[in-house]
Structures are given as C-alpha cells and as structure tokens.
Amino acid sequence: QVQLQESGPGLVKPSETLSLTCAVSGYSISSGYYWGWIRQPPGKGLEWIGSIYHSGSTYYNPSLKSRVTISVDTSKNQFSLKLSSVTAADTAVYYCARDEYWFDPWGQGTLVTVSS
Amino acid sequence: EIVLTQSPGTLSLSPGERATLSCRASQSVSSSYLAWYQQKPGQAPRLLIYGASSRATGIPDRFSGSGSGTDFTLTISRLEPEDFAVYYCQQYGSSPPPYTFGQGTKLEIK
Numbered sequence: 001q002v003q004l005q006e007s008g009p010g011l012v013k014p015s016e017t018l019s020l021t022c023a024v025s026g027y028s029i030s031s032g033y034y035w036g037w038i039r040q041p042p043g044k045g046l047e048w049i050g051s052i053y054h055s056g057s058t059y060y061n062p063s064l065k066s067r068v069t070i071s072v073d074t075s076k077n078q079f080s081l082k083l084s085s086v087t088a089a090d091t092a093v094y095y096c097a098r099d100e101y102w103f104d105p106w107g108q109g110t111l112v113t114v115s116s
Numbered sequence: 117e118i119v120l121t122q123s124p125g126t127l128s129l130s131p132g133e134r135a136t137l138s139c140r141a142s143q144s145v146s147s148s149y150l151a152w153y154q155q156k157p158g159q160a161p162r163l164l165i166y167g168a169s170s171r172a173t174g175i176p177d178r179f180s181g182s183g184s185g186t187d188f189t190l191t192i193s194r195l196e197p198e199d200f201a202v203y204y205c206q207q208y209g210s211s212p213p214p215y216t217f218g219q220g221t222k223l224e225i226k
Contacts, residue, residue, distance in 0.1 A: 036215075046161065046204060048215035061213040095160055101208040102151035104163035104172060 002027040004096050004107035011113050012090075018083040018112055022096030023076075029054045030074045034099035037070065037081045039092040040109075047092075051099045052079055086114045118143050118209050120218035128226040135192040137221045139205035144185050149208035152181055152190045155220075156201045164203075165190065192223075200225050 008020035022035070029035060036051035050060035052070045060068050064083070072079040083090060091114045097103035119142040129135055139150070147168040153161035163172040165181035168188060178193040192199055205218040 045219050046206070046217040048213060048217070059214065061215075063213070101149050102163060102166045102206065103153075103161070104166075106160035106162070109160050 002098060002105055004098070004105060006094060006096050006107045006110040008094075008110060008112070010111060011115060012086055013116050014087055014114055015085055018081070018086050018090060018094075018114075020081045020094055020096075020110065020112070021078050022080070022107060023078045025077070027098075028074075029072060029077050029079065035072070035079050036097050036099035036103060038095045038097060038103065038106075039090075040095070041089075041092045049081065049083075049094075088114050090114050117213060118145060118207055118211050118216055120205050120207060120216055122203075122205060122218035122221045124221060125219075126222045126224060128224050129195055130226045131195050131197055133195050135190075135195055135199070135223055137190040137192075137203055137223070139183075139188040139190070139218050141186045141188075141207060143209075143211070145188075145207045145209060147184050150181075150183070150188050151206045153204045153206065154199075154201050155204065161204060195223075197225075199223065 003025045005023045012018045034051040034053050037049040050070045052058045052072050067084045069082040093109040093111050095109045097106040121140045123138045150168040152165040155161040169181045180191045182189050202220045202222050204220050
C-alpha cells in the first residue's frame with residue numbers, strides 16, 4: 001500500500017528556511033495524483049500549505065504563498081517543502097499526504113520547532 | 117475562504133452511545149468535496165469519509181456521513197473505546213485557499 005515518510009531537521013532558527021522531504025513508497029508519483037503538505041501547530045488544528053502534481057504544477061495557500069516552495073523529484077519518488085523566513089508561529093507538526101480533494105494516506109508527521 | 121465550523125467543541129459520551137458531529141460551512145460546499153478525519157494523540161489524521169458519505173477503505177460501517185450545501189454530519193452509530201479522538205471536517209472548493217479544515221470536535225469518554 002501507499003506509504004509516505006517525512007524527513008528533515010527538527011529544529012530551525014528564526015529567519016532561516018525550513019526544508020522537509022516526503023518519500024513515497026508503494027506508488028509512483030509519476031503515475032498521477034497531487035501530493036500535499038499540511039501542518040498542525042501543537043495543540044491546534046490543521047492547515048493546508050500547498051500541493052504539487054508530478055508534472056511540477058503547484059498550488060499554495062495564499063496565506064503562505066510568498067514563503068513556500070514545493071518541488072517534486074520523480075526519479076527519487078519524493079517531493080519537498082521549503083518555507084522561508086520562519087518564525088515561532090511556524091512551529092508545527094508537518095505532514096505530507098496524497099491529495100485527491102481529500103488527503104489519504106498521510107505520513108506520520110515530523111515536528112519542526114523554530115527556535116534560536 | 118470557506119470557513120468550516122464544527123460543533124460541539126467537545127462531546128462527552130459513553131461507549132455504546134450514538135455520536136453526532138456537525139460541520140457547518142460559511143458557503144455552499146460540493147458534497148463531492150467534503151471529508152472527515154479522525155485523529156488520535158500523537159498520530160496523523162486518518163481519512164474516514166470522503167464525498168460527504170463514502171467510507172474510506174477499512175473504515176467500519178458504524179461511521180457514516182451525510183449532508184449537503186452548508187450542513188454536514190458525521191455519525192458514529194455505537195461508540196467503541198477506540199473511537200474517542202478528535203474529528204475534523206475538510207472541504208475542497210474554488211475559493212482560495214482551496215482546502216480548509218474545521219477546528220475539530222473532541223469526542224471524550226463520559
């Protein structure tokens with residue numbers, strides 16, 4: 001079955017760039033679907049960040065668009081998130097998921113803390 | 117932006133009881149694009165319902181979804197101990213951002 005796994009630094013300094021990768025197994029990204037990133041600040045709700053198609057077509061949450069870049073590497077069957085100029089408000093668990101107007105399945109999530 | 121408001125914020129019930137969770141949208145949502153998730157502590161959300169009423173793979177039939185327009189409902193017919201969790205609704209639409217989530221309903225053991 002399809003599985004997703006996030007990876008990346010758990011601690012990022014303020015004003016720096018958060019970088020995460022989502023490795024997909026059990027399905028070839030090149031075969032289709034959009035692939036998305038969602039985040040959840042500690043104790044709070046879910047916020048969609050953005051999604052990407054295997055062709056590289058992207059769409060982003062307008063509230064984050066100026067700071068977000070999502071890219072795809074079909075040769076490695078993975079996609080990535082970059083969020084620039086981070087602040088403490090970007091501290092959250094970051095999830096990747098397959099996007100088909102709903103999100104399924106999800107990765108286990110990775111906590112990223114923004115702190116000096 | 118379409119705002120989803122879930123009620124109640126917290127629902128206290130006993131195993132074996134019926135749970136009814138509400139999700140109200142600030143604008144009409146296509147039924148095709150309304151989903152429900154379950155999230156347990158320390159875990160990622162799990163898709164329960166998509167298209168307002170279709171159960172995801174492996175989801176027990178005690179979970180059902182209904183509704184249209186601006187009012188949607190998730191019903192759990194007979195609560196099992198493992199059903200106590202936080203539940204989120206989510207919509208996809210043309211208004212930016214295309215995806216929004218409700219703030220969640222916590223289902224706790226009474």
